Amino acid sequence: MTDDKKESIEHLLRAWGEKPYRVEQVNHGIYRELVSHFSGITSLPIDLREKLEKEKIAFSVIRPVKSIRSADGNTEKTLFETEDKKRIESVLMRHIGRKTVCVSSQIGCPAGCVFCATGKMGITRNLTAREIVEQVLFWNRILKEEWVKETGEKWKPTNPPHGVRVRNIVFMGMGEPLLNYENVLSAVKTFNDPKKFNIGVRHITISTVGVIPGIERLTEENLPVHLALSLHAATNDLRSELVPMNKAFPLRKLMDAVDRFSARSGRRIFYEYVVLDGKNNREEDGEALGKLLSRRLAHVNFIPYNVNPECGKDLRKPDIESIRRMQNILMKYGVPSTVRMTMGDEMAAACGQLANKSDEEDE
Ligand code: SAH
Ligand code: SF4
Numbered sequence: 001m002t003d004d005k006k007e008s009i010e011h012l013l014r015a016w017g018e019k020p021y022r023v024e025q026v027n028h029g030i031y032r033e034l035v036s037h038f039s040g041i042t043s044l045p046i047d048l049r050e051k052l053e054k055e056k057i058a059f060s061v062i063r064p065v066k067s068i069r070s071a072d073g074n075t076e077k078t079l080f081e082t083e084d085k086k087r088i089e090s091v092l093m094r095h096i097g098r099k100t101v102c103v104s105s106q107i108g109c110p111a112g113c114v115f116c117a118t119g120k121m122g123i124t125r126n127l128t129a130r131e132i133v134e135q136v137l138f139w140n141r142i143l144k145e146e147w148v149k150e151t152g153e154k155w156k157p158t159n160p161p162h163g164v165r166v167r168n169i170v171f172m173g174m175g176e177p178l179l180n181y182e183n184v185l186s187a188v189k190t191f192n193d194p195k196k197f198n199i200g201v202r203h204i205t206i207s208t209v210g211v212i213p214g215i216e217r218l219t220e221e222n223l224p225v226h227l228a229l230s231l232h233a234a235t236n237d238l239r240s241e242l243v244p245m246n247k248a249f250p251l252r253k254l255m256d257a258v259d260r261f262s263a264r265s266g267r268r269i270f271y272e273y274v275v276l277d278g279k280n281n282r283e284e285d286g287e288a289l290g291k292l293l294s295r296r297l298a299h300v301n302f303i304p305y306n307v308n309p310e311c312g313k314d315l316r317k318p319d320i321e322s323i324r325r326m327q328n329i330l331m332k333y334g335v336p337s338t339v340r341m342t343m344g345d346e347m348a349a350a351c352g353q354l355a356n357k358s359d360e361e362d363e
Contacts, residue, residue, distance in 0.1 A: 032157035090135035106175025129186035178214025228270035234288035277316040290333030300337035
């Protein structure tokens with residue numbers, strides 16, 4: 001049994017000898033009615049509700065400590081504290097009719113990409129599946145509360161109003177999801193469960209720095225999730241400089257693994273490319289990227305570097321013209337691309353930055 005199973009409420013109820021329908025009632029209360037504590041699950045007999053509260057079974061294993069919202073109000077980020085007093089973060093992006101949540105998968109990250117604040121923290125531990133799942137549960141509860149307040153209507157747990165629930169999940173917060181494979185997959189299954197989140201696997205994106213064994217496992221799994229590869233450079237040498245993990249999983253082998261995933265799943269791969277001025281945004285970088293991806297089912301997401309003082313002075317934000325130039329080169333190779341601006345500077349939203357910042361403020 002994994003640690004994760006041991007700590008799940010479902011497992012506990014079974015260990016207490018509760019009937020399967022009780023487990024279903026609890027799940028319905030947590031995932032559909034979106035209650036905030038056990039006593040809110042009114043379908044349960046009072047003695048069972050009391051037992052859950054009395055046994056000090058944590059209703060949540062992560063506690064929100066601070067939230068910030070972007071000026072346009074569309075992006076909101078919350079910092080949580082785990083039971084062992086570590087910090088993680090999660091972001092909600094609100095688009096009309098579509099809500100996307102960015103989740104963290106580890107506390108810190110061992111990959112050490114040169115531009116990434118999470119990478120600077122090193123790795124503390126993997127998140128449990130429950131800690132991953134509860135990030136999304138938190139946002140669903142917020143969305144429900146807002147809707148109830150706005151409309152004054154009663155919540156419909158079996159048929160929630162359109163656009164009021166999280167519909168897309170991206171594993172682009174802190175950590176490397178494919179180095180926490182079991183727990184990430186277990187969370188994906190909970191997200192997908194029709195009785196829980198009911199989020200289509202096609203609405204889930206796993207972003208990886210390029211952990212080949214994880215990509216291979218995912219290919220075998222035959223789950224049609226979206227795969228995003230954090231590429232950042234199209235040549236092996238430059239990539240090793242920016243992404244130290246490239247030394248363990250070199251570019252050519254990595255692309256083979258990604259190609260197999262793409263062939264098996266039939267999915268277009270998203271390539272993330274953090275643009276660093278003077279490092280990977282020259283004309284030759286665009287040409288190399290175009291050549292690498294021209295015969296592949298690909299979409300490139302350019303992300304202008306979000307400045308972190310702790311990542312060193314030699315890393316600079318690019319100007320938008322240089323990104324447009326890269327996009328034009330890619331167009332020549334028939335490779336579609338977009339520039340991701342949503343996680344803007346104003347809230348220091350690139351992964352890991354909030355956790356670091358508030359640590360400093362609290363000290
Ligand atoms: N570890 C995984 C998923 C989390 S990182 C991965 O690397 O894919 C999520 C994304 O945030 C990655 O594409 C990463 O490159 C990007 N990112 C990290 N630091 C950034 C920064 N300072 N500015 C802009 N994007 C950043
Ligand atoms: Fe880890 Fe991703 Fe940050 Fe690299 S970019 S250090 S893989 S979280």
